[in-house]
Amino acid sequence: MRKTEPTKTETIARDADEAPISRRDRFLTRLWFVLMLLPLVGGMLLNLFLTPPSEGITVTGAQIYFTLRLPFENLPAPIRDLPITESQVNSALVLLFLLFFCLFLTQGLRTRGKSARQVLAEFIVEKVEGFVSSTMGDGYSSFPPFVCAILMLSAFSSLLSLLGLYAPTSDINVVGGWAILVFFMITHYKLKAGFGSYVKGFLEPIPVLAPFNVLSEFSTPISMAFRHYGNVMSGGVIATLVYAALAALSTAVFGWLPGFLGDIPFFQIGLPAVLSIYFDLFSGCLQAFIFAMLTMLYISLAAPEKESA
């Protein structure tokens, strides 16, 4: 009897969720998944074919693929030249990866969806929103996507080193760019209170300290950039050093083995993986978190006090 005459509630529940997952949804989900992996595979191939083998211990910056030269001869060289390096390429790969990652997560969202993808998507959104509102307070509703962008771009850029690729975050220009953007945002929020009070802020607590205040203003983005860049880059340097040391140790201990056996760096198995978990996974995510946290703190401190509503 109940079957033949569904109540209103049953009808609501049925509309949204008892429709089977359409073929289109399933196809697109797979497509996004494949497209999501392509940048990573492409990056690894690029790395394989374009990176020369290193001789000895070399600590360098990103590899320059080619250099664009602006057609203005009277510009100074640093501005005229745009070297396209691994940082730029890998950043673009991370962007592509994240674009398809988002599309993959949000394909076919349902009101009562329980798929792992949807749970993850909702988890990310809700966590970041909770994170922003707990750090900055209310009234920053446009900030969660920005904070999420910093977190993801930074974390996934650092995590690229897990695939053996150059991590864009170990290039000062990349992190410096973000820090400059954050600096502009901080200044923007400070100017919101009025230009007069912005200038007056530099003369406090006593006007004599003005130069130091200006210095500390500019040191904010620099410290943010160098903290992040230094952590990731030093991880890479230490990994290089450890690899070289382990290779030397292997040669010293197992060099007497006949044929190719003597060339196998046995000590490189195991220890670098543990180091990688710390330097790539933990440090990379931690620095992303710190960068996002500092961004939020500086901006919410810079913002004029909200009129109590």
Next chain:
Amino acid sequence: MTHLLFAEGNFLEVISVNFWQMIISILNLVILYLILKKFLFKPVKRTLEARRQQVDDLYSSAETAKTEAEAARVEYAAKLDRAEESAREIVSDATRRANERAEEIVGEAKTEADRLRRRADEEIAQERKKALNEVKNEISDISVEIAEKVVGREIREEDHREMIDSFIRDLEDESRV
């Protein structure tokens, strides 16, 4: 074998500042912000909003259903009370009517019985009277005959009948007492 395109790898210095690379980095961050806003936050928040809306709808419809159910319950309780009341009335009415009818029937039966008995009594009395008269006549006839025999002469029946009748009446009276 590996460095097919670059015979000698050109690398940046560990720290090398380049204006355009910073601009590109800033643009990357802005682009990712837009991507996340449009492709992650917007759809997810829409879904969450839709879910909240749905839950609200469910709650309000549940509320309505509850109110309706309560109203129906009260109504049915009242109906049940009324039904019980009327059932009681019907039963008591039927009982009362049955009693009345029974009394009526008994009364009728009694009347009928009375009537029958009275008639029987009357008939008995009549029969008795008739029998008595017959006996009386017989006795007086016999008496006259006997008397004729005794006296030896004919007694005038008319002369003595009165006397004999009073004698029989006395006998009757005595026998009744």
